Amino acid sequence: MPEEADHVEVAETPGDVTVPAGPAPSRGAGPVTGADPAALPPLLASRLAPAALPEPVLVRPRLLDRLAQGVAAPVTLVSGPAGWGKTTLLASWARAVGDEPPTAWVTVEEGDTGTRLWSYLAAALRAAAEGVPDEGPQPPVPDRPPRPDQLELLAAALAARERPVRLVLDDLHRITDPGALTGLEFLLRHAEGRLRLVVGARFDPPLALHRWRLAGELTEVGPDELAFTAEEVADLLVAHGVPLPAAAVPRLHERTGGWPAGLRFAALALRAQADPARAVERFTGDQPDVAGYLRDEVLAPLHPAARDVLRRTAIATAVCADLAEAVTGRSDAGQVLADLSRVGGFLQHDGGSPPWYRCHPLLADLLRDELGRLPAEELRDLHLRAAGWYGDHDRPAEALRHALAAGEWNRATELLIARWPELAPYDRDRPAAPAPPEPPAEAVRRDPELALACAAERAYDGDVDAAAGYLRRAVDQAGALPEPRRDRFRRLATALELTLARLAGDHAEVRRAAARLLATRTAVGPGDDPRAGAGEDADAGAVAGTALGLVGLAEGELPVAAERFTAALDAARRAGRPRTELVCASRSALLTAARGGLRAAERTAREALAMPPCQGWSCRLDCGHAYLALALVAWHRDEPAEAAANLTLAGPATTAPGAAALAALCRAELLAADGEPAAALRILAEAREVSPGRELTAALTAAEAQLRAAVGDVDSARALLSDALRAATEAGSADALPSERADDGAGSGGEVAALGVALARVELRAGDRRAAGRALPDWSGPQAESWPLPVRLAAGVLDAVLAHDSGDDRRAGRVLEQVLDLAEPDGYRRVFTRAEPGVRDLLAAHLDSGTAHWATVSDLVRGADERRSVEPPERPGGPERALDEPLTERELTILRYLQSILSNVEIASELSLSVNTVKTHVRNIYRKLDATRRREAVRRARELRLI
Numbered sequence: 001m002p003e004e005a006d007h008v009e010v011a012e013t014p015g016d017v018t019v020p021a022g023p024a025p026s027r028g029a030g031p032v033t034g035a036d037p038a039a040l041p042p043l044l045a046s047r048l049a050p051a052a053l054p055e056p057v058l059v060r061p062r063l064l065d066r067l068a069q070g071v072a073a074p075v076t077l078v079s080g081p082a083g084w085g086k087t088t089l090l091a092s093w094a095r096a097v098g099d100e101p102p103t104a105w106v107t108v109e110e111g112d113t114g115t116r117l118w119s120y121l122a123a124a125l126r127a128a129a130e131g132v133p134d135e136g137p138q139p140p141v142p143d144r145p146p147r148p149d150q151l152e153l154l155a156a157a158l159a160a161r162e163r164p165v166r167l168v169l170d171d172l173h174r175i176t177d178p179g180a181l182t183g184l185e186f187l188l189r190h191a192e193g194r195l196r197l198v199v200g201a202r203f204d205p206p207l208a209l210h211r212w213r214l215a216g217e218l219t220e221v222g223p224d225e226l227a228f229t230a231e232e233v234a235d236l237l238v239a240h241g242v243p244l245p246a247a248a249v250p251r252l253h254e255r256t257g258g259w260p261a262g263l264r265f266a267a268l269a270l271r272a273q274a275d276p277a278r279a280v281e282r283f284t285g286d287q288p289d290v291a292g293y294l295r296d297e298v299l300a301p302l303h304p305a306a307r308d309v310l311r312r313t314a315i316a317t318a319v320c321a322d323l324a325e326a327v328t329g330r331s332d333a334g335q336v337l338a339d340l341s342r343v344g345g346f347l348q349h350d351g352g353s354p355p356w357y358r359c360h361p362l363l364a365d366l367l368r369d370e371l372g373r374l375p376a377e378e379l380r381d382l383h384l385r386a387a388g389w390y391g392d393h394d395r396p397a398e399a400l401r402h403a404l405a406a407g408e409w410n411r412a413t414e415l416l417i418a419r420w421p422e423l424a425p426y427d428r429d430r431p432a433a434p435a436p437p438e439p440p441a442e443a444v445r446r447d448p449e450l451a452l453a454c455a456a457e458r459a460y461d462g463d464v465d466a467a468a469g470y471l472r473r474a475v476d477q478a479g480a481l482p483e484p485r486r487d488r489f490r491r492l493a494t495a496l497e498l499t500l501a502r503l504a505g506d507h508a509e510v511r512r513a514a515a516r517l518l519a520t521r522t523a524v525g526p527g528d529d530p531r532a533g534a535g536e537d538a539d540a541g542a543v544a545g546t547a548l549g550l551v552g553l554a555e556g557e558l559p560v561a562a563e564r565f566t567a568a569l570d571a572a573r574r575a576g577r578p579r580t581e582l583v584c585a586s587r588s589a590l591l592t593a594a595r596g597g598l599r600a601a602e603r604t605a606r607e608a609l610a611m612p613p614c615q616g617w618s619c620r621l622d623c624g625h626a627y628l629a630l631a632l633v634a635w636h637r638d639e640p641a642e643a644a645a646n647l648t649l650a651g652p653a654t655t656a657p658g659a660a661a662l663a664a665l666c667r668a669e670l671l672a673a674d675g676e677p678a679a680a681l682r683i684l685a686e687a688r689e690v691s692p693g694r695e696l697t698a699a700l701t702a703a704e705a706q707l708r709a710a711v712g713d714v715d716s717a718r719a720l721l722s723d724a725l726r727a728a729t730e731a732g733s734a735d736a737l738p739s740e741r742a743d744d745g746a747g748s749g750g751e752v753a754a755l756g757v758a759l760a761r762v763e764l765r766a767g768d769r770r771a772a773g774r775a776l777p778d779w780s781g782p783q784a785e786s787w788p789l790p791v792r793l794a795a796g797v798l799d800a801v802l803a804h805d806s807g808d809d810r811r812a813g814r815v816l817e818q819v820l821d822l823a824e825p826d827g828y829r830r831v832f833t834r835a836e837p838g839v840r841d842l843l844a845a846h847l848d849s850g851t852a853h854w855a856t857v858s859d860l861v862r863g864a865d866e867r868r869s870v871e872p873p874e875r876p877g878g879p880e881r882a883l884d885e886p887l888t889e890r891e892l893t894i895l896r897y898l899q900s901i902l903s904n905v906e907i908a909s910e911l912s913l914s915v916n917t918v919k920t921h922v923r924n925i926y927r928k929l930d931a932t933r934r935r936e937a938v939r940r941a942r943e944l945r946l947i
Contacts, residue, residue, distance in 0.1 A: 043123055047107040050091035051170070054264070056239040057092065060232060063225065066888055067093045067198070070219030071166055074188050075212045076198045077205075080223040081345040082297035083261025086200040087170055089226065094168060101163040102128035108171045114180035121167075121184070128165050151183055155190035164193060170200040178206035203343045213916045216923035223345035225890065227258030240267035248277040255283055257360045259345070265290050285365030294366050298346055309336045310347075310359070314367035315382045316398070317433050318350075318358040326389040327382055351909040368434065380406045387411065394578070396422050397460045404436035404457055409443045409450050416453040420492055421539045421572075422579045424499050424546070425460045426622065433461055448477040452492050459499050471496050491520040491540065498547050507551045514544035541571035542580045553587060554657035556693015561658070562591040582611045586622045589629035590653075594662055596789025598633045598826035605629040624653025631666050636790060638829035638863075641899030641938065644670055648896060649910065661687050661696040665703055673834070674942065677711050695788075698728060698751035702758035709762040721759045728752050750787045753777045757795045764798070764836065773802050780818065793823050793831045801836050813849050816842060820853040832860050885928050887946065894921045895946065899938050 067089070070076035078086045094103050104124035108117065158165065175181060185208055187195050199205060212218035228236065230253045237244050237252075244252065256262040266283050273279040285294060299307050312328045313319045319327070321334025330336075337357045340347045346363050349355040359367060371379060383406035390399035396419035403412040416423065436457065444451045451474035458467035471493065478489050494517045501509035517540050545568025552561030569584035585608035593601035605626040631646035647654070647666055654663035664687035671680040684704040691697045701724045708717040728751045756777040763772035778784065779795035796819035803812035823831060832839055844861050851857055887895065897907045908918040929944075931937035 043120060047109070047120060048105060048124055048127065050094040050105055050168075051087050051107065053088060053091055053095075057088075058232065058236050058239055059092065060089070062889060063089050063221065064093050064096055066219075066221055066225065068097070069885065069888060070221070071196045071198060072885065073212075073219050074193060074196060074217045075207075075209075076196070076219040076221070077209065078198070078200045078221045078226070079203060079343070080226050081202055081343055083259060083293065084223050084226045084345055085260035086202075086226065088260070089221075090168055090170055090198065090200050097166075101166060103166040103168060104128035105168045106170070108169060108174045110174050112175060112180075114177065117175065117180055118183070124167065125165065128167075151186050152190070155187050158187065158191040158194045161194045164196050166196045166198060168198045168200070171202075172199050172205040172207075173201040173203050175205065181205070181207055210916070213920050216920055216927070218920060220917060220920070223343075226260065227345075228253070228256075228260060228263055229258065233258070233263060236263055237267055237270075240264075240271055242267050242270045242276055244270060244276045244280070248280050252280045252283070255280065255361055257362070259360065259362065261293060262290065262362050265293070285360075285362030286369035290362055291366050291369070294363055298363065302340075305330070305332075306336050306340060309333050310340070310363075311367050311370055312382060313337070313357075314359060314364060314371055315386050315402070317364075318356045320354045320356045322354070323386070323389050324357075327385050351911070353909075384408065391415070397425075397457075400453060401433060401436060401457050401460075404439070404454060407437070407439075409439055409447070412453045413447055413449045416449060416456055416492065417488070420456070420495055421543050421575065421577045423456045423460060424495070424543060424580075425462065425503070426546075426550075426583050435461070435463065435466065444473060445477055448474045448481065449489060449492065450474075451477065452489070452496060455496050456499075459496065459503065462503065464500055464503050467496070468500055471500070487520065491517065494520055495540075495543055498544065502547050502550065507555065510547055510551050514548050517544045538571045538575035539577065542568050542575055542577055542584075544568075545571060546580055546584055549584065549587060553591070553659065554692060556658055556661070556691065556696040558591055558594055558658075558693070558695055562588065562595065565591065578611060582608055582622050585611070586625035586629070590625045590632070590659060590662065593629040593632040593636075594788065596636075596792075596826070598636055598828065601629050602633045605633075621652045621656060624650045625656070625659060627651075628653045628659055628663055628666075632662065635666055635669060636830050637827050638833045640670055640673055644899050645897055645902060658692055658696070661691045661700060665699060668703060668707070672707055672710075677707055681707055681711075694728060694751050695754075698724060698754045699788075702754045705758050706761055709765045714762060714766045717762045718759070721755055721762065725752065725755045725759070728755060749783055750791060753779070753784065753787045753795065754791045757791055757798060760795075760798055761836070764802070769802060769805055772798070776802070789822065789826070790828075790831065793819055793828060794835070796822070797831055797835050797839060800842060801838050804838065804842050809845070812842060813846055816846050817851060817853075820851065820856065824853055824856055829860065829863075833863060883928055883944065887925065887928055891921050891925050891928075892946065894918060895925055895937070895941055898922070898925070898934050 067076060067078075078090060080086055094105060097103065104121075104127065106117075106120045106124045112120075184197070188197060199207070209218060230250055233253045233256075234244075234246070234249050237249070252263075252266060256266060265287075266280075269283060269287070269289075270276040270279050285291060299310070302310075309324065309328055309330065313324045313333070315327060316323065319337070321337065324333035324337055325331060327333075337347065338349075338355070341349045341355075341357055346360040347357055348360075349357050358364075371382075374382075383402045387399050387402035387406060387408065390396070390402065396415055400412055400415045400419075400423065403415060436454070439450050439454065451470045455467045455470035455474065458464075458470060474489075475493060478486070478493075481489055494513060498510060498513035498517055501513050520540060545564050549561045549564035549568055552558070552564055565584045565588040569581060569588055572578075572580040572584055585604055589601045589605035589608060592604060608626040609623060627646045628650040631643045631650060634640075634642035634646060643666060647663065647670070650663060653659050654667075664683050668680040668683045668687075671677075671683065681704060684700050684707070688697060688700040688704065691700055701720060705717040705720045705724075708714075708720070756775055760772040760776040763769075763775055776798055777795060779787075779792050779799060784792050784795075796815060800812045800815040800819065803809075803815055819831075822828075832843065840861060843857050847854065847857050847861065893911065894907060897910065902910070904918050904922065905915055907913075908915045911918070926932065926937055929937045929940040931940050
């Protein structure tokens with residue numbers, strides 16, 4: 001496979017393949033002095049034309065559009081390591097845009113001096129300028145590092161042009177002398193925007209990029225944007241004729257990290273396979289073609305010290321500076337990793353503090369393969385260093401893995417016994433690690449707990465079959481264990497059975513295993529084993545309760561899950577298990593928010609996010625649940641910008657069982673509020689089809705029906721709610737029978753209430769107030785205390801509106817005051833601000849009649865009046881005026897973050913970008929939206945329905 005124009009291509013035009021090195025005569029100007037054509041070698045035409053494109057060529061419109069927008073600024077930088085498609089993109093773009101305005105192309109080669117570079121620049125600029133005869137006299141272009149007077153003449157001539165000249169400098173990283181580009185920087189400063197520089201480089205070239213960043217005149221396309229999306233991966237496979245099933249495409253995207261060269265290698269390899277889907281799992285970075293490319297193009301150019309740091313830190317799936325220094329013994333290892341990650345692509349960091357670094361999957365495969373070739377003692381020493389560091393930093397799962405890899409059987413067993421509650425896997429969003437070697441049979445016979453340690457390590461990595469095999473092996477060897485060691489073994493084995501049942505999705509077995517674990521007791525007494533001792537009952541309660549809570553959440557049984565997580569959280573705190581505490585706290589916050597306890601949910605979520613035990617990529621799912629809780633809190637408080645920002649930060653949690661339905665509710669409500677009901681309806685319908693549990697299904701159905709009615713489809717809204725109410729009533733009758741899970745105290749009351757409130761709102765929107773009154777459930781009785789608070793508040797507001805419409809203003813005021821009593825402690829706003837149109841007038845009248853919540857009601861009325869004055873009227877045809885220059889995908893992403901309270905530094909951290917890059921994008925957003933500050937830009941974007 002050809003490298004992206006790191007070689008010399010044959011010129012596309014037939015005939016001569018060289019261009020005279022001397023200055024050609026230019027219109028209106030004499031020859032440039034100071035250059036001796038005979039002293040310079042001939043110029044290769046292949047270096048003055050875009051590189052040949054690899055076949056088949058995949059057109060990537062999003063990147064072509066990005067470049068088309070970027071050349072409106074003076075400098076565009078396309079950067080990334082080898083094989084990220086820089087040259088292919090630039091050549092595709094240059095061919096697509098043609099010569100309007102003219103484009104000059106120069107491919108830089110190793111060893112180019114200032115004189116050689118300017119020889120090519122002269123030829124390229126001359127060819128571009130002379131191809132446009134209507135521009136008038138052309139400027140003299142020096143063919144060697146120019147004198148100041150020549151630069152001024154050239155800059156003046158460029159500035160006088162009617163249209164700009166675009167100059168593509170590909171592989172500019174090969175110029176190592178900053179002085180070689182001094183003249184080019186001068187032209188960019190003084191050509192008054194008539195020279196547009198487009199640079200392709202593996203890393204930042206020796207140009208004053210910081211100046212253009214600060215001025216907002218630099219467009220950057222990096223590895224994150226050059227990487228193929230999953231959709232582009234599918235398109236590439238089709239272009240190569242690879243019949244890969246759609247379900248396997250995400251796995252290939254994950255394996256390659258979207259790396260263009262890796263994907264082309266994969267396409268070529270898979271095309272020859274009888275079963276491409278199975279071949280995807282076997283596509284690794286240590287295959288000959290991929291390994292050779294990575295060694296020659298990625299590792300070979302690095303300094304030997306950098307290669308050594310990468311190779312040795314590959315002992316771990318992710319590293320921070322402190323761990324890297326411990327493993328390598330180099331005090332500068334952290335700085336080496338930081339420098340390598342700035343290029344991006346093959347080494348990424350998570351944006352945390354301290355940052356954690358992770359290698360590209362294929363490069364990690366190669367590095368691990370090279371690690372395996374080290375002498376056994378050297379490799380064992382690396383594992384011992386890693387195990388020691390992880391053990392000292394409360395990372396028992398990683399410490400266990402490396403202790404087993406180093407053959408430290410006693411240390412591995414001690415880790416299991418002391419830290420078993422923290423070895424349960426909860427977050428599957430992490431790269432798999434190779435399995436450690438099997439321990440000797442004699443060691444397992446002597447110490448069956450060692451096999452349990454191996455089972456725990458494999459379970460944590462998600463290898464259920466291997467874990468189950470180790471568990472059976474341990475049980476077979478444990479028959480003769482003395483007391484109290486036997487009781488301790490039983491507890492450890494039961495905890496592993498619980499973990500494996502949860503990983504297998506066997507909820508019934510999870511409940512049985514949790515009951516067995518809670519029934520275990522460890523007798524006090526040292527016995528013959530110095531490691532023996534009393535187990536903490538709190539540990540058993542924390543692990544069993546967490547597993548039961550996760551099952552309840554996955555099944556949509558929110559009250560049950562909330563009760564389990566609350567008990568497990570208390571047990572984890574008593575036992576001092578921060579990892580389990582984080583899992584429980586984040587889910588408890590989400591469930592509390594779902595049931596309506598906004599203040600408590602916000603407090604618990606922020607406590608979870610402030611917990612220190614998770615580092616790097618290992619806590620994205622747990623933190624995601626906390627962010628999702630904050631998104632729900634912000635939405636109920638009518639803070640849509642904050643809700644959208646937290647929903648974005650929720651990441652993996654938005655697809656987790658149970659939580660996905662709550663995320664869909666929040667996302668759909670945000671879309672509907674932004675004038676995109678079709679997209680909101682699609683999200684709700686899709687989520688309802690797969691939603692677990694009756695309560696979540698009822699909430700999704702109610703939201704979908706109300707939105708259908710809002711867009712005028714009242715009949716389908718009624719039908720949807722009638723079917724749902726019938727099903728909920730039948731389910732409620734079934735719940736009257738004894739059941740092991742019917743302990744939530746809510747039954748189907750909350751579900752029927754949510755559907756009833758929705759039906760009442762639909763009938764009111766249809767103009768039938770009597771039908772609305774009949775459908776509205778009694779929200780003030782004792783049975784309503786078990787409903788989710790948002791449902792109860794919505795019923796109360798609707799009851800007040802119906803009373804007001806019937807002429808009973810006294811009752812309307814009394815009901816509204818009761819609703820305010822319930823809503824005020826948690827800061828509810830949306831139930832008033834986004835309710836029926838008459839609520840604003842009802843609140844205003846309530847101010848006059850007197851209320852204990854005068855400040856809140858006054859604020860609600862004032863906010864409603866402000867929205868009326870600043871929000872544009874409904875425009876079914878879209879915005880009044882489109883943007884003159886559309887926002888890029890990255891700018892749209894950052895624009896969504898601008899809705900939040902996050903600073904530029906925090907946004908940069910979330911997106912793994914530099915602060916300067918974020919600032920540049922923000923300035924571009926302001927310019928395109930004709931705004932001068934953040935709030936104004938967000939308001940303008942909402943008017944244009946961009947967010």
